[in-house]
Amino acid sequence: MQILQQIFDKIQEYDRIMLFRHVRNDGDCVGATKGLKAILSLTWPEKQVYLIDDDHAEYLEFLGEDDAPVADELYEGALGIVLDTGTDARISNKKYALCKELIKIDHHINVCPYGDLVWVEEDASSCCEMVAKFYFAFKDQLKINTEAATYLYTGMVTDSGRFRFSSVSGDTMRMAGMLLDLGVDTDVLYANLYMQDVESFKFKSFVYKNMKMTDAGVAYLYVSRATMEKYGLSHEQAAAAVSLMDSIKGSLIWIIFIEHETEIRVRLRSRFVTVNQIAERYSGGGHACASGATVHSRREANKLVKEADATLAKYKAENEGWL
Ligand SMILES: [Mn+2]
Structure with missing residues (x-):
């Protein structure tokens, strides 16, 4: 060349x-x-x-x-x-x-x-x-x-x-x-x-123990400031845990909520399904399968999860071949 x-x-x-x-x-x-x-x-x-x-x-x-x-x-x-x-x-x-x-x-x-x-x-x-x-x-x-x-x-x-x-x-x-x-x-x-510190495995165990799944298969986790303090995590380290939920069978969308001082930052990830249109409704955006958003209360977080659940249910109804 x-x-x-x-x-x-x-x-x-x-x-x-x-x-x-x-x-x-x-x-x-x-x-x-x-x-x-x-x-x-x-x-x-x-x-x-x-x-x-x-x-x-x-x-x-x-x-x-x-x-x-x-x-x-x-x-x-x-x-x-x-x-x-x-x-x-x-x-x-x-x-x-x-x-x-x-x-x-x-x-x-x-x-x-x-x-x-x-x-x-x-x-x-x-x-x-x-x-x-x-x-x-x-x-x-x-x-x-x-x-x-x-x-x-x-x-x-x-x-x-x-x-x-x-x-x-x-x-x-x-x-x-x-x-x-x-x-x-x-x-x-x-x-x-x-290789990772033993503390990070303890946080992983927290993630898997506390994440929830919706009916359609949206995996999500809420990380409060108290949790971050307990495991000695920065916001960035806590948010990175979204990838721990990336390969759960039947779950094509996974979301993490990270509590900041005045707002709750959201990371949405997906396989096959597009999620940026959800992020855009919550002052965010990004790539089709990796987006960010911001909400201001647990209630608003739950609303976002519901929308993701509906999106995933629709996707599963209309498509085949997902895992
Ligand atoms: Mn590179």
Whole structure:
């Protein structure tokens, strides 16, 4: 592909390269930036390659720290490469704007094609898969090691739900296979990614014990501020528990209500059935199968559940093949 060659040539041209990723770090943006940094540093030890970001996610700390901040002058005249970041507004380190030229490498919908060179593959399961593809396209000229392969493999695993999502293609598995051949230790990786504190299992047990099911099969849970306090959870951590209800047989809609100081935030998730029209009636919206909304009382929450129940009952009556 021509764009890969253009990116390779551009990297060769520069002595200093700054890597960027999105706010609210995830495994893919961290893996892609760390993986590419390792590949570039191994291949061209004489080049300065920096990865500087204030943001960090606790669960990815095992991948190691980024570089310490440097003076603005070092950004000027450098090549910036932004990974896994759909829009320039989401770039975490705002100093990307100081770079002389910018490359965008991403797999989100390309509504905002910022940068001088843009390589976007909307079908790719992760940005790490794209970096792996870049490496293997130039493997005679680029160097990699087990550590770099592990960074890339990490992002491939986390962004694809452990290779479960429909975005996973034959290419995804071929790239993953070639990375495994470089010595990725998946036992250590999965232990780092998926082991949890005993408290979080206690909260899980709370979720399954206290969630309710409507007649049509809407699973829902109300999390009060007292509950969050009891389990030491942030609003965000509590809201993430919606995914614990994502694979209950017969339940195609699952909803979590999180009590905030002055309102109740709602996360609606579904399989096959569209739920954003429900969210829109409660000052929210979002994707067909993943939406957010806000209600102001338990009564209003129950009303939303009733509407979801009616939506699901109608769906089940009119469709076959759901599980
Ligand atoms: Mn990603």
